[in-house]
Amino acid sequence: MQVPQDGEDVAAQPWYHGPLSRQKAEALLQQDGDFLVRASGSRGGHPVISCRWRGSVLHFEVLRVALRPRPGRPTALFQLEDERFPSLPALIHSYVTGQRPLSQLTGAVASRLVTRQGPIRRSFSEDTLPDSPARTELLRHEALMLAGALAVLGCAGPLEERAAALKGLVELALALRPGAAGDLPGLAAVMGALLLPQVSRLERTWRQLRRSHTEAALAFEQELKPLLRALDEGAGPCDPGEVTLPHVAPAVRVLEGEELPGPLDESCERLLRTLHGARQMAQDAPRFRETAARRLRGFRPNPELREALTTSFLRRLLWGSRGAEAPRATRLEKFQRVLSVLSQRLEPDH
Incomplete structure (x- = not known):
């Protein structure tokens, strides 16, 4: 499976579903390893990876760390636990293609993306994710x-x-x-x-x-x-x-x-x-x-x-x-x- 890694616009990625409730996300994830990324309404629009693992759907908030603007470096870094990435697509690419656990505690592995059907209700790039x-x-x-x-x-x-x-x-x-x-x-x-x-x-x-x-x-x-x-x-x-x-x-x-x-x-x-x-x-x-x-x-x-x-x-x-x-x-x-x-x-x- 190919996971895009170089897109600047998160909304263009097939795994990104935009604003989506926890309940609707869980209904879309049918098998272990199924995953999608959504904008959480309860977390101020922050990106959340929803993944089915061992019969349950788990939700992992992606932390966004803003950086002081400097030439030649990203405006923010994205992370789940320790490692930080220059973009959300880069983070998804690393975890999915490397079959890395989304968290050490759960051991959940995202292996099969659930593709978005149709346009999302609101399109925004990484730089314009809803403000914390x-x-x-x-x-x-x-x-x-x-x-x-x-x-x-x-x-x-x-x-x-x-x-x-x-x-x-x-x-x-x-x-x-x-x-x-x-x-x-x-x-x-x-x-x-x-x-x-x-x-x-x-x-x-x-x-x-x-x-x-x-x-x-x-x-x-x-x-x-x-x-x-x-x-x-x-x-x-x-x-x-x-x-x-x-x-x-x-x-x-x-x-x-x-x-x-x-x-x-x-x-x-x-x-x-x-x-x-x-x-x-x-x-x-x-x-x-x-x-x-x-x-x-x-x-x-x-x-x-x-x-x-x-x-x-x-x-x-x-x-x-x-x-x-x-x-x-x-x-x-x-x-x-x-x-x-x-x-x-x-x-x-x-």
Whole structure:
């Protein structure tokens, strides 16, 4: 039996059935060794290998480990137990042609694919598998960050107008800090916008901020930047009495497989702090909810604005419907080029 190994589009593989319930998958697997791959509804759309073995149908979730985009290497790795593969087809090819057990515990071997009949209900490639909660958090962070950068770089008017936009973002960050709104993911996104190279290089604009809005400039340098640095290093404030949404970005990046910067000993210490902080956040989740409820007491959301503040809407607004579905690395690369052009138009290099 030939198992495709070089297809980038998972939906093109005959063993891939798309979104399929556990019950329907089990009905399709009749003999020992029969297998298929499906998108699990209960596991956020993650790929699952369903295989009949010794009279029972077993289900094995394929882990997807995202990598920091780098030239010449895949954007994610796929694994069942120990070994990782650059694509889902490569993983299936290795296990099926090598007759390797899908898990050492069960000894189940996938040997005969159950071919999909007809088109699947939804087609998506490996790069656009439904997002995990961790990736959704990163997507929201980047969308808010880029929207904040556009608020500055889109000001084509007088210099004072751009300085006022910077001041507005600084004031927003101050309003989100612990003890105020306590929205640390929002704070990190706003600070990310201010620290983007395309924004931080605007020397005339920052000089005008210091001249016209000295208090905001001092708060940015002396309070907000050290605060964000401490949060990113896992050493920032996270008192549930002052925070409604904790700073989960460092833990999310670890879960997504991103490498921590710095020497090995420092990165290991930072990793331990991040993991300890993530565990503490999970334990404090009920207290965060209580603090958020107190902050929101009496607040009435505007239904017309609710949709505009969702991550999916922001992605469509920034990239368009088709662009929002492109691989993350491609989206960011294109948008970074746009921001660079806008930045150069505002303050050209001399």
